[in-house]
Amino acid sequence: MDPIHLTRLLVDIDSTTGHEAAVGAALYDELCKLGYTVHKMPVAYERFNLIATIDERPPELIFSTHMDTVPPFIPSSADHDNIYGRGTCDAKGIIAAQVAACQLLRKEDAAVGMLFLVGEERDSLGAKTANASPLGSRFLINGEPTENKIAVASKGALRLEITARGKMAHSAYPELGESAIDKLLQALERLRNMRLPDDPQIGPCTMNIGVVEGGRAPNVIPDYARAQLLYRLIGPSEDLKKTIVEAIAGLAEAEFVLEIPFVKLRTVPGIETMVAAFTTDIPALSNWGEPVLLGPGSIHVAHTEREYISKKQLHEAVELYRSMALQLLRG
Numbered sequence: 591m592d593p594i595h596l597t598r599l600l601v602d603i604d605s606t607t608g609h610e611a612a613v614g615a616a617l618y619d620e621l622c623k624l625g626y627t628v629h630k631m632p633v634a635y636e637r638f639n640l641i642a643t644i645d646e647r648p649p650e651l652i653f654s655t656h657m658d659t660v661p662p663f664i665p666s667s668a669d670h671d672n673i674y675g676r677g678t679c680d681a682k683g684i685i686a687a688q689v690a691a692c693q694l695l696r697k698e699d700a701a702v703g704m705l706f707l708v709g710e711e712r713d714s715l716g717a718k719t720a721n722a723s724p725l726g727s728r729f730l731i732n733g734e735p736t737e738n739k740i741a742v743a744s745k746g747a748l749r750l751e752i753t754a755r756g757k758m759a760h761s762a763y764p765e766l767g768e769s770a771i772d773k774l775l776q777a778l779e780r781l782r783n784m785r786l787p788d789d790p791q792i793g794p795c796t797m798n799i800g801v802v803e804g805g806r807a808p809n810v811i812p813d814y815a816r817a818q819l820l821y822r823l824i825g826p827s828e829d830l831k832k833t834i835v836e837a838i839a840g841l842a843e844a845e846f847v848l849e850i851p852f853v854k855l856r857t858v859p860g861i862e863t864m865v866a867a868f869t870t871d872i873p874a875l876s877n878w879g880e881p882v883l884l885g886p887g888s889i890h891v892a893h894t895e896r897e898y899i900s901k902k903q904l905h906e907a908v909e910l911y912r913s914m915a916l917q918l919l920r921g
Contacts, residue, residue, distance in 0.1 A: 591624065591693050593686035593904050594673065597666070600682040601675040604663040610708040611636040613657050617685070617706060624693065626704075633708050633719045641725070642704040644696055648726055649703030651915050652878055653688035655681040655733035655885065656710030656871060660893050672898040679887025681710075683899040684733035684907070687886055691911035700919060703727070705878065710871050714850075717874035724877035729918045731911065732872050735887035735899075738907055739864040740914075743792050744883060746823030746852035747869045748830065751816060752777055754804075754842040759811040767811030771804050774815035777838040778802075781819070784837055792824045792852075792865055822867055823852045856882050858914050882918070884910065 599620070605613035614630070614637075621628045621642045631639040640657075643649055659677040666675035673683065688704060695702045703725065707716035754774035759767025778799060786795040797819060804815025821830065827849060835844050850869045857863055861884070868889055872881045886907035887899040 591690050593683070593690045593908060594901055596620065596686035596689060597673055597678060597683045597899065597904065598668065598675075600685060601666040601673070601677050605658050605677065606661045606663060607658040607709060607712045608637070610657050611638070614638055614640060614706075614708070617657065621689070621704075624689070631720060631723065633716050637708045637716070639708060639716045639720050640704070640706040643725070644701070644703065647701055650701040650727055651729040651731065651919055652703050652705050652725070652727040653692060653731050653733065653911065654705040654707065654871070654875065654878070655684045655688065656707045656716065657682075657685070658708050658711050660711050664895070664897070671902070672900055673904075674896065674898045676897060678897050679735040679899040680889070680892035680897065681733055681735070681885065683887055683904050684735070684885040687904055687907040688731075688733055688911060690908040691915065694908070694912045695915055698916065700915060702915060707871060714871050714874040717871035721875055721877050727879040730872070730875055730879040730881045731915065732870055732875070732881055732883050733885035734866065734868070734870050734883060735885050735889045735892055736864055736866060736883060737888050738884065738886050738903055738910055740857050740861040741855050741866040741883035742857055742863045743852065743854045744866040744870050744872060745792070745868065746827070746873070747848065747850040748821040748823055748827050748846065749848040750819050750834070751845045751847055752819060752838060752842045753845070754815045756811065756813045756815075758806070758813040761809045761811055764811055767813075769811050770815040771812045773841045774802070774804060774817060777841040778817055780837045780841075781834065784833065786821075787824055787830070789824050793867065795824045795830070796822045796867075825852055827851075853881070856880055858882065858917050861910065861914065882914065884914065
C-alpha cells in the first residue's frame with residue numbers, strides 16, 4: 591500500500607467539516623479492497639465515522655485520526671520532496687500512514703484496528719459519537735501533525751464570549767449614551783494584562799482575541815459589543831474562569847461556550863517528545879484506551895495556504911507507528 595498515493599487520493603476529495611461523506615466513502619472502498627472488515631458509524635445526516643478491523647477480531651490497539659479539514663479545499667500537488675494540499679498533514683497523510691502501518695502489523699498478527707472520524711476541526715462530534723461504542727481496545731494511537739515526535743501532553747481549550755452593553759445616543763451628544771465598545775475595550779485590556787498560568791515542562795497558558803464586533807453606525811453611541819476569545823489550557827480551568835469573571839466585573843459578562851481539557855499522555859521509550867499546544871479528539875475518546883499522540887507533518891503549516899507533508903516523514907511515520915504499536919502491545 592503506497593501511502594503517498596493514498597494521501598493524494600484523499601486530499602483530492604473535498605472534506606471540509608460537515609461534508610465528509612465523499613471522502614468517507616472513498617476510504618471505505620480502499621479499506622475494503624485491502625481486506626479489512628469495515629463499518630460505517632452514523633454520526634449526523636450523511637456523515638459517518640469508519641471502523642476497520644481485521645476479520646472482526648477485537649482490536650487491542652486502535653489507530654485514529656480525522657477525515658475532515660478546515661476550508662478552503664485545496665487539491666493535491668507534489669514535487670520530489672513534499673505533497674501539498676488541504677489535509678496533507680492535517681490529517682489525510684496521517685490516515686495513509688496509519689493504514690500502511692496496519693498493513694505491516696497484520697503480517698505480525700497484531701490485534702489492531704482503525705477509527706477515522708468526522709468533525710474534529712469543529713466540535714469533535716465524530717469522536718463523541720464513537721465514544722459511546724468502544725471496542726474494548728487497550729491503547730489509542732491518535733494522529734495529529736507532531737513531526738513524528740510523541741506528545742507528553744496536549745493543551746486544552748477554553749472558548750468564551752465577552753459581551754458588553756451600553757446605551758444608544760446621538761454621537762454628537764456622547765454624554766447622553768454609554769458606549770458598549772469602550773466598556774468592552776477596557777474589559778479586554780484587563781484580560782490582556784492578566785497573569786496566566788505557566789508550567790516549566792508544558793509551557794504557558796495563552797490567550798487569543800479572535801473576533802471583536804459591535805456598534806450600529808459611526809454616528810450612534812454603541813449599545814452592544816462582543817468579543818470571542820480562546821485560551822489554551824495547561825491544567826484545570828476553574829481558577830482561570832473565576833479570575834476572568836472577576837477581572838471584567840462591572841464592564842462585561844463572560845459566557846464559556848466550549849471547553850476541551852488539558853491531558854497528559856503516555857510516551858514510548860526511544861521517541862523524541864514534544865508538547866502539543868493544540869487540542870485533539872483524545873479527550874472525547876476516553877473509552878478507546880490509553881492515549882498516545884504522534885503523527886507526521888508540522889502543525890505550523892496546517893490550516894495554511896501552503897499546507898504540505900514531507901514524503902520522507904510520511905514513510906518514517908509508517909515504521910514509527912508499527913514499532914510503537916508493537917511496544918505497547920508487548921508491554
